[in-house]
Amino acid sequence: MGFGVELKKHGAEWIGQCSFHEDKTPSLVVSPKTNLWHCLGKCNVGGSTIDWVMKTKG
Numbered sequence: 001m002g003f004g005v006e007l008k009k010h011g012a013e014w015i016g017q018c019s020f021h022e023d024k025t026p027s028l029v030v031s032p033k034t035n036l037w038h039c040l041g042k043c044n045v046g047g048s049t050i051d052w053v054m055k056t057k058g
């Protein structure tokens with residue numbers, strides 16, 4: 001999916017550590033069905049994989 005972070009399967013979703021804030025507990029939730037992600041931590045933002053790439057590359 002090109003998220004560049006390690007994701008672990010968690011039910012129907014994947015969770016991992018967010019790249020955009022100092023994430024000690026995995027607060028990044030990715031839905032493989034819709035290709036949408038959401039950071040439940042500090043960022044409290046989400047979007048599509050395109051948004052992710054844009055955010056990563058600035």
Ligand SMILES: [Zn+2]
Pocket residue numbers: 018019020021023039040041042043044
């Ligand atoms: Zn975050």
